[in-house]
Amino acid sequence: MKKKATLKEIANELGVSISTVSKALKGSTEISEETTEKITAFAKLLHYRPNNIALSLKNRRTKTIGVIIPEIVHHFFSEVIQGIETFANEKGYNVLIALSNESFDKEVFNIDTLASGSIDGFILSVSKGTLKNQDFHHLYETINQGMPIVLFDRQIPEISCDKVIVDDFQGSRRAVEALIGAGCKHIALITTEDYVDVGFKRTQGYLDAHTRQGIAQNPDLILRVNDQFFSEDALVPLQSRIKEMFLLHPEIDGIFGVNEVYALSGMKVAQRMGYKIPDDLQVVGFTDGVLSKHAYPSLTSVKQHGQNIGREAVQMLIRRLESESDGPFETKVLQTELVQRESTRFEN
Amino acid sequence: MKKKATLKEIANELGVSISTVSKALKGSTEISEETTEKITAFAKLLHYRPNNIALSLKNRRTKTIGVIIPEIVHHFFSEVIQGIETFANEKGYNVLIALSNESFDKEVFNIDTLASGSIDGFILSVSKGTLKNQDFHHLYETINQGMPIVLFDRQIPEISCDKVIVDDFQGSRRAVEALIGAGCKHIALITTEDYVDVGFKRTQGYLDAHTRQGIAQNPDLILRVNDQFFSEDALVPLQSRIKEMFLLHPEIDGIFGVNEVYALSGMKVAQRMGYKIPDDLQVVGFTDGVLSKHAYPSLTSVKQHGQNIGREAVQMLIRRLESESDGPFETKVLQTELVQRESTRFEN
DNA sequence: TTTCAACACGCAAACGTTTTCGAGACCTTT
DNA sequence: AAAGGTCTCGAAAACGTTTGCGTGTTGAAA
Known part of the structure; x- marks a missing residue:
């Protein structure tokens, strides 16, 4: 001992x-x-x-990065964490993780505690609660205290700091264009309500694809799902709403879901109603996770490269931590990749 | 500024x-x-x-828990983390996360760095590399320095410290008994090689169920998969080995997989070969993750309650941290739960 | 007026480092 | 023999806290 x-x-x-x-x-x-x-x-x-603590006190730097994410039981976020942890480690940094659980209060609390000396800088994706409140004072204060922040995924345009985001607009535009190219005329969209930035952008991409390809878009084919549907047991109401849409619009021959669960739910409902995938109906989802790979048929989806996002975020943060120069803030936009699988008949 | x-x-x-x-x-x-x-x-x-750092230095405690897991892009581990983080937070602790990526060297390195003052105690699940090496000196040293460790999931019997594990044996025994009860006579097992403790125990449970129910067990129905098959793209060889087994043994009427992917792969292969689930073939997996829920048909599986594991681990660790009494080490065994879904015809 | 408590506050040590500066010991040179 | 120069090392400050103890001031009691 x-x-x-x-x-x-x-x-x-x-x-x-x-x-x-x-x-x-x-x-x-x-x-x-x-x-x-x-x-x-x-x-x-x-x-x-x-002793690390003594060193931190003396050097006024902890060599630790604070990461705050809405939840961790989530393929995309855990991939980002993986990227953050791996790259941070290579650079000699540790990673302190906190979860906001989509709650504004927990986000504020976590930022407050971690900012009191425990870490050198933040990487975070803001909670839905924060987005709803539109209250960003905790972020402003942190930045004003000289602690750098890198935002990823969920955007907040009015905050000036480094950001690394995915090109949601282009990603979904290309996906929907691919559907159109594969012969779909009536593409349903299953999306979130607009206050979540990424859902909004993906919806925009869907719309833009129609415009550019000169295809009429029927607003009735857009299903806006309340976020509560994301909680595990609330799949049933989601599926019944999807079924409703199919019954009203049997002409639907394509589905674009802004996340895995939506796309998959759409596909399952259709299968149960007798649709053949991809012959009667083609399906594409956003976020290429474990569900898409293992679905039957497997799901074509827009891959976000979560690990790269984490890697980029760490790189931006460390650059700011280790250089005295307060250069202008950057926003790194990462491109997505359309991973084709069995749920579509894209020629390529 | x-x-x-x-x-x-x-x-x-x-x-x-x-x-x-x-x-x-x-x-x-x-x-x-x-x-x-x-x-x-x-x-x-x-x-x-x-300033937290100054406080840590003065109090000789950081109020931070170090967590080392093999990987984080993994439903079970991220659930455990969620449990750890949430409960630790309630108790006023932060969580520092490190990934071993199943590598012995990275595990040692991470323990060494975190043990130098950054944290008060460890919660960890040992990497496969460590299990292969059978080299536990880093764990012994840490414990000898007076830093408590709580092991979870992957067991190491010879190390004396607090542990929280799942009753893999009982869990799989009950699952297989349920299959037998539902009429299965020839149950295939898809498992890992034996050096991973949990895989071994689940295999034992499978065997014991047969013994207890007086059903003959055919060793040819056990498929031992090399771990490499877990890497994303190596699903193909896994599936072809499963298909092989089905061709050789058309009498198979049940599958028990020691994880989600194995069970799901078994089911998919069978579906493609024309088996109807659950009429011709019933399937049960271990680990109740997102795949089981969203599979089609959805997968009956053994739920491990990952969040509870994390919660228990934190509780044991904090108890040891905050009480001077060096009581005897405990091993908390958590029971599993058989979650029934569409892939089986259990009467209950 | 002296004495003594209560009150309000400051000093200094300690946690474990790193680093600047100064000092003693020894050696060389004139 | 004195002066200067190297080596080798130690003292002390600093990072930001907390806390036991000492101290000065006040008021009241004797």
Whole structure:
């Protein structure tokens, strides 16, 4: 049960001063070879490692990145975390994670606690609660205190800081254009309500695709789902609304869902109603997760490269942390990739 | 760009000493009401919050829990993290996350770095690399330094520390017994190689169910999959091995997979070969994740309650951190739950 | 007026580092 | 032998807290 060794203990044991030990371990030329050897040997014996907390206090930097995400049981976010953690580690940083659970209050609380010295900077995706409230004072305050923030995924245009986002508009536009190119004339959209930025942009992309391809778009084919439908057990009402739409509009021959669950639910409902996928109906989802891969038939989807998002975010944050220059803020827009699988008949 | 306020700044500004400010903010009776009011008001104005790092150094505790898991893009592990984070937060702790990526070296490295003062204790699930190496020196050393560890999921019997595990044996025994009860005579098992403890136990449960129910078990119906099959693109060889088994043994009328992907792959292969689920073939998987819920037909599976595991682990760790008593180590065994869905015909 | 408590506050140490600066010991040079 | 120069090391400050103890001021009691 021996506790961690400290400089003082080594110094006392060897009859030298603390500073001598410190210098010896850092290989300073100030200390004689003989002493250095003796000290390093003894330190190795005791498994000495400098105390991070003391270092953080002295250097006024923790080498830790704070990450706040709405939830972690979620393929996309855990992929981003994976990217963040891996790259941060390569750069010698640790990652402190906090969950907002989509709640404004928890987001504020977490930012407050972490900002009190625990971390050097934030990477975060704002909660839906925050987006609803439109209250960003906690973010402003943090930035004003000189702590850098990198936002990812969920955008807040009015906040000036580094951002890394996905080109939701282009991604969904291309997906819908691909559907049109594959012969779909009546494409249903299953989307969220507009206050979530990414849902809004994906809807815009859907609309734009129609405009550009000169296809009429029927507003009745847009299903706006309340977010509550995302909670596990609320799949039933979602599916019944989808079924309703199919009954009203049997002409539907394509589905674009702004996330995996919506697309998959659309596909399942259609299958149960007798539609053949992809012959009668083609389906594309946004976010390429484990569900798309393992669905039957497997789901064509728009891949977001979550790990790259994390990687980019870390890179932007560390650049700002380690350079004194307060350059202009950047917004990195990452392109998506359309992964084709069995739920569509794209020629390519 | 004002930096964080410190006690010293407040003291200087108000012409009092640092200790007066500190005591006033803590509501000490030593300080007069008048001064206390003045100080708290000014501190509020400056958004003063005590520096966590300084507190950690002084108190020799960081109020941070280190979590090391093999990977995070994984439904089970992210559920555990969710449980850990939520409960730790309630208790006033933060969570530092590190990923081993199933590598022994990364696990050792992460433990070493985090153990140097950054955290108060560990919650971890050991990597496959560590299990292969059978080298646990890093864990022993950490424990010897007086830093508590709670292991979860992946067991290491020879290490004495607190553990929280799932009753894999019972869970799979009951699942297989349910299959037998529902009329299955020839149940295939898709499992991992034996060095992973949980895979081994689930296999044992499968065997025991046969023994107890007096059903003959055919060793040819056990498919041992190399772990590489878990990497995304290696589903194809997995599926072809499953198909092979079906061709050789058309009598198969039940499948038990030790994880979601195995069970789902088994079901998909069977569906493609014309089997009707659950009429011709019933399927049960271990780990109740998003795949099971959204599969078509949805998959009956053994639910592990990942969040509870995280919760229990935090509870054990904090109990050890906050009580001086070094009581005996405990192993908490959590029971599983058989969640019935469309892939089986269990009467219950 | 002296004495003594109560009150209000400041000093200083401690947590474990790093780093600047100064100082003693020894050696070389004149 | 004195002066100067190298080596080798130690003292102390600093990072931001908390806290035990000392101290000065006040008021009241003797």
